[in-house]
Amino acid sequence: xxxxxxxxxxxxxxxxxxxxxxxxxxxxxxxxxxxxxxxxxxxxxxxxxxxxxxxxxxxxxxxxxxxxxxxxxxxxxxxxxxxxxxxxxxxxxxxxxxxxxxxxxxxxxxxxxxxxxxxxxxxxxxxxxxxxxxxxxxxxxxxxxxxxxxxxxxxxxxxxxxxxxxxxxxxxxxxxxxxxxxxxxxxxxxxxxxxxxxxxxxxxxxxxxxxxxxxxxxxxxxxxxxxxxxxxxxxxxxxxxxxxxxxxxxxxxxxxxxxxxxxxxxxxxxxxxxxx
Numbered sequence: 132x133x134x135x136x137x138x139x140x141x142x143x144x145x146x147x148x149x150x151x152x153x154x155x156x157x158x159x160x161x162x163x164x165x166x167x168x169x170x171x172x173x174x175x176x177x178x179x180x181x182x183x184x185x186x187x188x189x190x191x192x193x194x195x196x197x198x199x200x201x202x203x204x205x206x207x208x209x210x211x212x213x214x215x216x217x218x219x220x221x222x223x224x225x226x227x228x229x230x231x232x233x234x235x236x237x238x239x240x241x242x243x244x245x246x247x248x249x250x251x252x253x254x255x256x257x258x259x260x261x262x263x264x265x266x267x268x269x270x271x272x273x274x275x276x277x278x279x280x281x282x283x284x285x286x287x288x289x290x291x292x293x294x295x296x297x298x299x300x301x302x303x304x305x306x307x308x309x310x311x312x313x314x315x316x317x318x319x320x321x322x323x324x325x326x327x328x329x330x331x332x333x334x335x336x337x338x339x340x341x342x343x344x345x346x347x348x349x350x351x352x353x354x355x356x357x358x359x360x361x362x363x364x365x366x367x368x369x370x371x372x373x374x375x376x377x378x379x380x381x382x383x384x385x386x387x388x389x390x391x392x393x394x395x396x397x398x399x400x401x402x403x404x405x406x407x
Contacts, residue, residue, distance in 0.1 A: 160267050160299040165228050166275035168202075170406050172282050172334070173296060173305040175326070177318030179287035181310045182339035182375065184212045185385060187284040189375075189395035190306070191239050193402055196394070199279040202232060204269050205243030206296055207286040208262045209255045214245045218388025223247060229274040236391035242273045259291035266295050280405065289325045297329040303406050304334040306372065311341060311355040319363050333369050334404040336360060341374035351376070373398030 162168065174187040187203060195201045205213040214220070217235040223246040224231050230247075232240040244265060245251045255262075275281065283300070286292045296302065307322050309315050319336065326333050338360045342351040354377075364371045375381075375397045384393045 159301055160271050163229050163271055163274055166273070166278075168275060168278045168281045170280050170303045171300055172280060172405060173285055173293075173302050173331070174282060174308060175285045175293060175305050175322050176287050176308045177289070177320075177322040179210070181287075181308050183207075183287070183308045184216060184284050185339065185375070185381065185395075186306070186308045186337050186398070187282050188213065188216055188385070188390050189381075189393065189398055190401055191280075191282050192237065192391070192393055192395070193399070194280050194405070195237050195239050197402065200277055201238075202240035202242075202275050202278045202281045204266075204273075204281055204283045205241065205245070206266050206269065206283050206292055208244050208257070208265055208292065210286065211243045211245045212385075213241055213284055214243045215251065215388060216385045216390040217241060218391075219243075219246065220251070221246070229272045230268075231274050236389075239391070240275060240278065242269050242275075263291045263295035266292055267299050270300050289321060293325065294329075297326070297331055302331050304332040304404075306334050306401070306404075307336045307369070309336060309338055309360065311338060311353065311358045311360070315359055316363055320367070323367055323369070333367070335370045335372035335401065336364060337372050337398055337401070338374045340377055342376045344376055370404065372401040372404065 174183055176183045191201050191203050203213055205211045219233045219235065219241060223233055223242065232242040233246055234240055244255060283296055285296060305326050307319055309319050323333055338358060340355055341358055342353050344351055358374065360371055375395065381393055381395060384390045
């Protein structure tokens with residue numbers, strides 16, 4: 132999908148030859164001068180609680196295991212979970228160059244508001260513009276260094292922070308995370324339509340909580356109902372990158388801060404849709 136300028140006053144024909152053609156967003160923020168990032172991938176959802184952070188961490192681990200330089204921007208400011216998943220504690224350090232991300236046990240650079248607060252239980256009671264400003268600072272003030280991929284773990288929905296990310300950061304594409312409930316079609320389409328309106332390519336979909344595998348017979352048990360993701364995939368012409376079951380091993384690694392050891396084989400094909 133081609134990106135256009137995001138100027139709602141432009142017609143399709145008037146965009147031809149425009150210097151803004153090919154640029155997403157309205158007024159992108161400058162990247163920290165001590166950073167160089169080749170690709171930015173957003174991980175989004177239409178609602179909360181579908182496992183967006185699990186998918187973000189799994190994608191980051193997969194690309195890190197392939198030898199790429201990887202970072203995670205935890206843009207879910209009011210509900211950050213990435214540091215806890217990777218066992219990162221304490222405060223990120225900074226100097227005149229900016230703020231430095233913390234590094235996971237497998238070499239992923241992470242920045243989250245939880246690395247800037249007094250404790251990980253400290254609530255973030257901020258209004259929308261302040262939340263959006265923090266996300267911008269994660270782009271302009273964090274010394275990411277050289278990264279091949281920066282995965283952005285977005286907050287759920289289509290509010291201020293996702294809008295800020297799309298308008299302020301040069302996102303190459305997004306991956307939608309969903310679950311099998313009946314209303315999933317409407318929720319996925321909301322996320323898809325937001326990305327489409329912002330001229331951001333949707334690279335694929337990941338379904339979480341797809342099933343539970345019976346430990347005795349191996350049968351798939353669909354406790355949230357039958358999946359509709361293939362139907363939605365066909366309608367939107369967006370590939371399904373994987374279906375993640377309720378896996379106790381993945382949950383244990385996340386809960387104990389050991390997610391750096393997680394190998395999520397259920398979304399192994401996701402790497403094929405990421406830009407080179």
